[in-house]
Amino acid sequence: MCGIVGAVSKRNIVPILVQGLQRLEYRGYDSCGVAIHAASLGPAEGGGLQRARSTARVAELMAQVQAEHIEGGTGIAHTRWATHGAPAVHNAHPHFSHGPGAEAAERPGRIALVHNGIIENHDELRAALKAKGYAFHSQTDTEVIAHLVDSLYDGDVFEAVKAAVRQLRGAYAIAVFAKDEPHRVVGARAGSPLILGVGKDGGEHFLASDAMALAGVTDQIVYLAEGDVVDLQLGKYWIIDKAHKSVTRPVKTVQAHSGAAELGPYRHYMQKEIFEQPRAIADTLEGLVGIAPELFDGQPDEEGVSASAHRVFQQIDRVLILACGTSYYSGCTAKYWLEGIAKIPTQVEIASEYRYRESVPDPRTLVVTISQSGETADTLAALRHAQSLGMEHTLTVCNVATSAMVRECKLAYITRAGVEVGVASTKAFTTQLAGLFLLTLALAQAKGLLTEEAEQRHLKAMRHLPVALQSVLALEPQIITWSEDFAKMENALFLGRGLHYPVALEGALKLKEITYIHAEAYAAGELKHGPLALVTSTMPVVTVAPNDQLLEKLKSNMQEVRARGGVLYVLADGDTRIESEEGIHVIRMPEHYGELSPLLHVVPLQLLAYHTACARGTDVDKPRNLAKSVTVE
Template identity: 45%
Template structure:
């Protein structure tokens, strides 16, 4: 959620900190700030709103210092304003924080009674006040930090600098991700590797519970028990060029257009060109013995899991439960040992999903994660980590991450079906072939971009929009509605088409656009009947189907003709037009497409 950047450098760090924060804008934020040391004293600049407001302030009030911290905040405790913006500071230290300090009220009351004066409404200020309390008692920065870590409860990533110590920065994580970058006589701190890409490609990731002491040329790390540890330094593939928009107006549009490439890249990680089949990395357990699958995710990833439920149950003949991570573990479900728990997360750091993963581990489940960040906490804590090769996704509304998740899940479904002997070789070969063809078909769908822009103009003024679909098209209807809500702020709902007569049909009149996802499959006729019911009540139908499906419906809807594909891969293809439709509606309405209000890219707190 929030973004953290820290630098111990050789020259003025403020411009580099701002650049790092700019690379973290995709995570979502409502204020930003910097803290540096100038002649041993803490200097701060903070501003509400977008990063440009902080940049304007820095023009008026430049910052010196070769050590500093930067932060973009997404409000949890306290309204978005300058006082609540990070870094929080006293005369002793400055702190930036991602996460939630659960016992901050108790700490605040204790410290207030001891004479400390709080300025903000945030939970974070309790951290810097507690550190300052120990420093005032004569503790060293390392000792004060160790004492603080024993007192605070919750999930956090912390960056800390100390007055009078331009050679020292301390980092700590519990639940929220944090990376350390290695330079030539410089050290860096970041919420993720992308923030540090222009500065270094040598990265290590702190494990949960770690805290680290950084100087300009070294780092020492201790685990949650205070024991010295060494974390592997890796070469990251991120580069400064990877976050440019190219010729596209928005990151979201660029990322939609990257889908043929990234879907192909994801397929190539699992495809065996000799056997013309798909395979997974070596597993420490046998898929043939799996008779129950539990899929857990949030948001768009949850909808990908819903599609996978259809695939796995139909192809592998395995019972599948799909659950929202934020609800799953609070049910404390019984889970017979030996089942497979599959976790889907773009970042691999989603707090609710990670907590559910740990619950399933305790229940004796085999753990597979599907992530876009192979170094993420979720990947490290899984028996097997499958990777989507989507590359950095900057737009908050997920596009290429979703379709690469679907792609990987389709591959997994085929592999599981083969391992269980549920499909014959001819069927596997046919479905593998149509899956390999998906990148080319996606490119064909992108050719309809201009037509979707025209359709978007017809619905941009709608107050409510309904999406309908059956079978694997139902989760795509849900995803389409989510995309429209996220970036255009139009109220939209997705429904299983068969459920329309059980309530939603009451909403339909000439002002309500109804977007129908209906490839020509065994469910087409039933969906077409639902469309007739909408038309009969004056509804404005936008019909997404292939040539055969559109021809059968006649002129009773605004239609978009998509490529004729096997029903197995249709969900991947039909995700593209609902993404583009939401994008063009948002552009027409003038909303902030890449950074919609109130949303964060990665939800790392509950």
């Protein structure tokens, strides 16, 4: 979602700011901008604030910056995913303050500000600022913050920001600088991530919403805590906490990697990431020699002590999974494993719903969060809500070891999917499933339910996954043939049963996300309870058909579709005896994979969505209205 980059330096910082935005493009955005202090590199004509904003891509912003000769040593930059106000230049960040007074529109701005998050009390603040004579030129809640800081400014932007954040309700990460202080940037965060980057020579410092934005610039990172305000100046910085007391936060060495990976022979990042899944699974399982709770131990704290998964697993008797979107579907899959193999009652909750309803807390529950980025706002809020109810046993399955989710959970399993640029998640999903299956086995072992023979059988199957996935990827030409049919459709149904119902849900989500075809998924047994009314020859029905104990039931559901003139597209295991005929198109999976079958069956659904999107000409990697990392509620 929205991205922030800021800097104070003795050199022209604009290329670093814009490159930082490019590294954050994978998060999704609909406008971007950069602002600098014109006098930060020495006397400059006007000596004030300059900015460039665009509703095009960051590459176009760079061209604009170069054409207008915008340079400076102090600056901030932003990619915006619209919440308040349409995607338009006047709503794009950075925002300048302009008041108060009737001539405010013409007066040069003295405060520049970028913001991630949502300010819940922006309406009342806007009304108070209008009463003071401030004029508003956007529909954003962000402009409210810029004017608020301006109204409190008396020559010290750090003090003005300290006072301003006391009046804000909601989530924010902000970066601010002032016209009268050319070598200073102030940041603050509450509910949205913000990091401090310490320059290699100590003379320059950076702010960013993600360490990836600073890849190649600095690997010395300070993770700001909730409520922190940070003051960046040349050669020095300091931080105050939410009580406005001076604090020292540890500097960590973080090897961030740029998201601007080479596409190689692939047309889009999504296609590349689908084909990276064998490697991602292999990396996630690298070094795995046995099942043990220690696989999930927390990272060492500042005293070098890590939380013990073995102790926690012995104490819990329930699991609560909190997640959103694709991660929620991986949790739904894990429920079948956890209850079927580890015999642990498991509840899967949509994070944004869980935090707003009355629930019955149980201190013997293991709260499991799942997040690709580790910064998903709804999931973080749900985690904190669970903790506030007394559920202290927390574990995350996450792809980013330095994320807020990992820092706030006592236990963790870090997947190794690598950077995922495409907004529609693929390799992050399958690596989450791998991590959740390992969690299932570790819990089963802790409960005395995993024999040595079963452990070795499961490990053998997991080690074979990369090879099995390669065989599935070889089905791409057949899936392209299916996509030619789907590209002409506007609706689709997906069916699955048991362990493969969440796979059907994920397949429908992928089709919706990148093709804009309306797609719904159902447990196949529910077909005759309503959805069957939708079935016609123009409503393709995708069916996930592994050779499991529900196969014969599924075949009956398929006959219900054929009897109504529906057309079936079936992903069938080789020994299911489902044959292609009129109205039934079958792609045979290379092998039946038992409990791990969801990791294989989801891949053709990813490819179907991808190639259908290509046939329809949509923006595969950056679908409309969506963002990669959802850091606002």
